[in-house]
Structure formats: structure tokens, C-alpha cells
Amino acid sequence: MTPELGLFALILALAVALVQGSVPVIGAARGKPGWMAVAEPAAIAQFVCVAVAFGTLIWAYVVSDFTVATVAANSNSTIPLLYKITGAWGNHEGSMVLWVQILTLFGAAVALFGRNLPPSLRARTLGVQAWISIGFLSFTILTSNPFARVFPPPADGNDLNPLLQDPGLAFHPPMLYTGYVGFSIVFAFAVAALLEGRVDAAWARWVRPWTLAAWCFLTAGIALGSWWAYYELGWGGWWFWDPVENISFMPWLVGTALLHSAIVVEKRNALKAWTILLAILTFSLSLIGTFVVRSGLITSVHSFAVDPSRGLYILLLLAVAIGGSLLLFAIRAPVLKPGGLFAPVSREGGLVLNNLLLATAAATVFIGTLYPLFLEALGGGRVSVGPPFYNLTFVPLMMPLVLVMGAGLLLPWKRADLAGLLGRLKVALALAVAAALVALWLYDGTPIMPILWTGLIVWLVAGTLTEWAERVRLFRAPLAESWRRARLLPRSAYGATVAHLGLAIAIAGMVGAGSFKQESVEALSPGQSIDLAGYHYLFKDVERVQGPNWVADQGTFEVTRPGPNGAELVTTLQPQRRFYPVTRRNTTEAAIHTTGFADLYAVIGDPAENKAGAWVVRIYQEPMVPWLWVGALTMMLGGLLSLSDRRLRVGAPRRAVRAPALVQPAE
Incomplete structure (x- = not known):
């Protein structure tokens, strides 16, 4: 498959999206069933076109086609096959194709499994979804072409960022993007409902499965990213309130509020306008996260701060999507009839309080994340907002x-x-x-x-x-x-x-x-030891090991603890300090042994400067941290279990099939 095929497929997907975003919406406004019916095949065709483009890009990485600029910049012939594949979305251009692929996947899913929706609502929902696709497809084609060629091609590539060469980061972006982008279909349902001027229990029943699916994937994506940071970065923590962590957490908080608010709409026909607003804000926060990561405002392993002009394009998309939807909400929300009344002490009252606390928590994280960026952009200097701020505001x-x-x-x-x-x-x-x-x-x-x-x-x-x-x-x-x-x-x-x-x-x-948590940082020579939290860590030696595209200094720690018959061996930990020759970069690979109630965590760093033959060693005792991942x-x-309930499954209630009447033959 040639890269030009992939680019052509993206252009064709954009053309299909233009049809999907116009014909069904006009048909819904004029009451033309034939025009509205265009939405379903168009959504499926758009998904197929993007799938061809995405498959072409992955193939270019698998075969190490270094005539493609993104492959040359983000891959290498020596890296394992898994990271050749995941390298396709380990960069800005490829991640945008993954983003659009998931976007069209949700559109196609509504087309296939939402056939019991009212035709006008389905047409408008898929039409709004198509306009989101138009924005990101045009952004990808015009500013971030993943199939751009480079001549003459290099003999080998520049390698993938070493921090991304890890199974956790291989699966974290697709999970996170599925959560982010999954809320786009909920946003589309909300805008379609505003256009129709009707929000009722049936609408909430249709929206809840999509919200729940997106919430499940976003939960998994955030947990995977946190787990990766915990064992890969070697600093012994699982969350640092980093801006990139926060921008994935904000949609989760508001999405959780949305999930509970939709229950009130379904059960009591109340909180309609509030639920619509939450649907708009959840996806809006996902878009803001996309802008922050890709605008050059921050520098992080997660970010793609390479071209501020791309940030300007996304900022324009944000203005249209967020500003337009909020304007529509301001105009149409008053026509939504309020639902039933309820007492403050009731299930509805509890869910309202739940919503208010979650929304306030999201606002706190929003301010803490973006205030330093805005202050610096306005020339007010650089400030740091870290854990102390969130411990005093978010945690209470x-x-x-x-x-x-x-x-x-x-x-x-x-x-x-x-x-x-x-x-x-x-x-x-x-x-x-x-x-x-x-x-x-x-x-x-x-x-x-x-x-x-x-x-x-x-x-x-x-x-x-x-x-x-x-x-x-x-x-x-x-x-x-x-x-x-x-x-x-x-x-x-x-x-x-x-x-x-x-x-x-x-x-x-x-x-x-x-x-x-307990920790100890020492400069140890082989044969020396550290005692921490009742465990004895004996530093045995350091050896050089060779990987597929890296070399590493691997330390060995023998971990024991006192027992009735003397010291009992608990485990052997072998942390690594890896060096990637192509990128000339080092990474740490923590060694972790879990007991179920705590993690024994060891990291080997650089050779000690003032002690010959010694290495900087960090040992952590992490109580209860395994419960975080289990939780x-x-x-x-729990979300998937709810989603499996037939009453909440996409497809809604199954239509009863009448048995055919028995007709007596004419005599």
C-alpha cells in the first residue's frame, strides 16, 4: 500500500463527511426521509475511508518505509514490531489519524446500532458528528499530512521516543482517545436535541450507553497512563498533577457528572438543560485538552509542541465547536420544559449535589492547569501550580x-x-x-x-x-x-x-x-545494603545487558526480611538504566515486586560522582498502591457490567416479533 493511497482515502473521507454533514441535516429540517437516510451509509463509508488511511500508515511503519517523513522521524528498523505499529500514533500526524479513526468509528456505530432512534434525531446526530470530522480531517490534511514524503530517504529512521517504547504507552493512547472522542457522540446527541427542541426520557436512554462506553475507556486510559508513569519514569509516584494528566482528568470528572445527571432525566424527566450543558462541556474539555497538547503551550512526553500554527487552527476549531454549541444552548435551552419537582433530600437531590461537587472539582483542576499558561502568555511570568494547591482545593x-x-x-x-x-x-x-x-x-x-x-x-x-x-x-x-x-x-x-x-x-x-510511602536514596557500591520498612535490600552487582535497540546497566537487589528461621528471601529486583544509541537518550526501568498490600520498588540511576564504583539507588515502599490499579x-x-444490561445496550429495547397468523386455505 502506497502512502498516496492513504492520503487519497483521507481526502475521500473529507468529501463523504461534507455530504454527511449537510444532506441529512437539511433533510431533517425539511422532513425528507430519503435525505435523512443518507446519514447511515455516509457514516459507514467515512469510517471505511479513514480505516484504509490508518491501515496504510501502520503498514508504512511495519515495513520501515523511510520515504514517509513521519516514519523516518519516529521509527527505526531495529525496534520491535509492537513499537513499529504503535509508532504510527506516537507522533502528532499519526495520532491525528487515530483520533479521526475513533471519531468515525463512533459515527459508524450509531449508524449500525441506532436504527431504533427517531430518523430526524439520528440524521441530526450523525450530521453534527460529521462536522466534527470535517474539522479534524481538514486539520490533518492541510497542516499535519501523515503521508508527506522525504527525499532522499534516510538509510534508517530516528527511532521512536524511548519513553514511548513500552507496552503501557502502546495501549494508553488508543484507550484515552476512545474515551476523549467517545464523548463526541454524546455532544452530537446534545446538539441534535437542541436543534429538535426536545429532551426526554427516551433521549436520556439513548445517550446513556454512549456516555458509559466513553467513560469506561477514559477510565482505562487514565489508569494505564498513571500506571506507566509509576513504573517507567522511576520517580515512585503515580500522579503529579501535570497539565497533561489534568486535561484527561477534567473530561472524566464532568463525564462522571453527566453519567449521573442522565439518570435523573431518564427516571424523573428533570435536569434536562443541565444534562445538555454537561454533554457540551465534557467534549469541550476534550477539545481543550487537544489544543493544549498540540499548541506548543507545554512541553511533555505526551505533547506535540512542534508548530504553533497548528495550535491556531485547533483554536479556531474550538471557537466554532464550543462557541457555536454554547450559543445554540443559550438560544434553545429555554424551550426545554422543566421536569418533575423533587425534595432536596431525595435521590435526585443527591445526584444534583454529586453533580455540583464534580463540576466544582473540574473547575478547580481547570483553573490550576490553565492559569499558569495564561499568566505566562500575558507576560506575567512563570508560576508553578502543583500538588499543594490541589491538596488544599480538590481533595476537600x-x-x-x-x-x-x-x-x-x-x-x-x-x-x-x-x-x-x-x-x-x-x-x-x-x-x-x-x-x-x-x-x-x-x-x-x-x-x-x-x-x-x-x-x-x-x-x-x-x-x-x-x-x-x-x-x-x-x-x-x-x-x-x-x-x-x-x-x-x-x-x-x-x-x-x-x-x-x-x-x-x-x-x-x-x-x-x-x-x-517511605523512600531512601543512597549511593551504594555492590555489597552494600539499605533497610527500609522492615525489608533488607542487598545491592549485589551491576551488569551490562543488550536489548533489541538499547543497552542497559542492570542492577540486582536481593530483598529479604526477618523470619522465624533468620532472613527469608522475598524477591530479587533487577532495575535497569537503558541507553538508546540512535536517540542518545536514557530511560529508567523500575523493578517492582508487589505483595498485594504494598509494592517494593527499586530504581538504579547514574553512577555516583563522589564515590568510585557506586551507583545512585532509590528504594521505595509503596503501601496500598496496588489497590489503586485494582480499583x-x-x-x-462496573461500567461494562452496566453497559451489558439490555436496557442500556446500544440498540435499546428489542422489538417484539409477532407470530404470523395462521390462514386457512380457501376451499
């Missing part, structure tokens, strides 16, 4: 959120009896207080925040399990009856329970790693 907002979540699932719709609610939660409250007191006794002298978080985590777990027990009447009915009720519970209910438990597990990991995975599984 999460405490009442967890408090509400512990009781939220037990609240009835419309109006709740507060005394009765507290009565049902008395066991959860007692367990939470007991857990906090035990933590206070065990960790005497520990700051108060970890103690409070311990109580809140137990409160969330106990409250969530109490709600499930209430549903199945556990201990209040015969076990056979409870088992029958448990089997009949919808999967969406189980999904909510699992997701809330996953959040509790993840918070436990965050609190443990953030509050009880994130559990949240994602």
Missing part, C-alpha cells in the same frame, strides 16, 4: 462527595425520609467511625486527613453493600428469596455497586500511597 471537595455516595444509592426518588435513611445506615456509620478510631490508634501521630479518609472509605463500602442488601432483603427474608432477588437484579444495578466499590478501593490505594479496573468493569 472529594470528601463530601464520598459522603453523599455512601448514602446516595439508598435514597428514594422524589422525597426521602431522613430519619429512616439514617436508620438503615446506622451499621455503615458505626463501621466508619470504628475504622477511623482504629486507624487513629494504629497510626498515632499521623495527620488527621488519612484518618478521616479511612472512615470515609469504610462508609462508602458499607453504604454501597447496605444498598445491595436492602435490594435483595438479605437477612430480612429467607435465603432462597434473597438469592432469587439477587439473580433478578438488573446488571445496571450491579454495575453501579461494583463501580462504587471500585472507587473505594482506588481511594484506599491513593490514601495509602500518599500518606504512608480503577473494578470501576471500569
